[in-house]
Amino acid sequence: DGGITQSPKYLFRKEGQNVTLSCEQNLNHDAMYWYRQDPGQGLRLIYYSQIVNDFQKGDIAEGYSVSREKKESFPLTVTSAQKNPTAFYLCASSITGTSGVAYEQYFGPGTRLTVT
């Protein structure tokens, strides 16, 4: 899975608890992304970061938070405000290209979060 690690692979939490998912990359990529995958819905972007100490909301950011204090790390916190947190979470990274240059994203193995 291309130099991106996500831990743990499986995570179980009780409703009302915050939980943080880890994502680390050793590819020296500037850009990092968090996606949520639900059956039959493809991947939906939660947050992305083009550079350290900066990040932007994606399409479904409500109930999630992120930080980007180091180039290698982009942890995602699923808060108790997220109404339906059970899902498969994927982290990705890429080179940040200038306009006209599109670099592919490399994905981690994912974390399956189950909240009961």
Place this chain on the structure above:
Amino acid sequence: AQSVAQPEDQVNVAEGNPLTVKCTYSVSGNPYLFWYVQYPNRGLQFLLKYITGDNLVKGSYGFEAEFNKSQTSFHLKKPSALVSDSALYFCAVRGPNDYKLSFGAGTTVTVRA
């Protein structure tokens, strides 16, 4: 807004037969198009991309894709499918001035022996 449609939820083919997975897109400006494959409980693996140039793009594992601007399509193809090609395939698009990828819902490919 950019979007991707994968009209088939499932594609079933016999081993050795040609495989096609369909994708159409909508984006402002020239598109950057990608295909990814996902095996069960794994992350996505990059297969190929179209940026500019030749409409036929060759990628990993014998896959290729044809860009058709007039039909706004980017279909994935493989001349002779293998059982090991059974997986979930995603098409994705981004516009020339956007950093975000938009993914289709995915197509499950089953190759029977």
